[in-house]
Amino acid sequence: MEQKGFTVWFTGLSGAGKTTIADAIEPLLRERGITKLEKLDGDVVRTHLSKGLGFSKEDRDTNIRRIGWVAEVLTRNGVCVLASAISPYREIRDEVKAGVGNFVEVYVSCSIEELTRRDVKGLYEKAIKGEIKNFTGVSDPYEAPTNADVVVDSEKEDLAESVAKVMAKLEGLGYVPAAVRG
């Protein structure tokens, strides 16, 4: 069976677990025969496509549109894309969704309190002190999805639970064949 292209788009605050979930899903997809697979990580893509862009609304939008365009090109050529990017603005996410077509929006939810407590990279502390400007969720807006295809809550669920929800949705949508049990 020829693989159908689709994009799983993980949106949520910095540190919520977008990339962690994408990394955990990748081997499961490969095991189901999804061998054409590309992860697009917001930070990594910045170095390749958006060096020089900052964090103003306009620059953020441009960065997301670029990731979206690459996801679109890959998707229409039969590739599965796992994209992780804060992508704070609903309008731009919807624009990317319209361009890509086979688009599954996954909202990785987590409260600011929990993220500040975890603060893996020490960014929230700096943002709260004002040492980092335009930090999403602290000093810059994040527009949560109102009709995401999957909502996972990394504060209340463990990783396995979040991964299972996403996999179930991808099966339900027919992008991924169901697991074969022996």
Added chain:
Amino acid sequence: MEQKGFTVWFTGLSGAGKTTIADAIEPLLRERGITKLEKLDGDVVRTHLSKGLGFSKEDRDTNIRRIGWVAEVLTRNGVCVLASAISPYREIRDEVKAGVGNFVEVYVSCSIEELTRRDVKGLYEKAIKGEIKNFTGVSDPYEAPTNADVVVDSEKEDLAESVAKVMAKLEGLGYVPAAVRG
């Protein structure tokens, strides 16, 4: 048979015929079963990935590196890429080649005299008058490939001849199955 990803990179001066040859090859490749196929045109990609970049050496290099990165991602996922971009600097083309791996460099050659005579978009006249700055071949350098996989000369060959040369090379390299004759 699963399609193998590869990139055909057309380099040459503006108006030499890079996009024309890529457009002519596309249906021939599709007929041979190369259905995962994406054309990346330097000018089109500029609007998606490099808006705001100019024509300084640095900005040109950045633009070519971005096209190269997208070609790399597509190629490693089994897609055939037909990329057309002036890509004037040998060093950057070689860098892209190293990143992509399955890379076929096609030099579309044409003399400045002939291009000035054709001048389809009126750009050479403006460049010669100094109305356009940094115009490759007139007021900006073009480093011709020294060991391209295919050299076509759009001044001396007709389109069919150039297309046949590229197709023969792609067959020879095993990227495209030979035509089946009835």
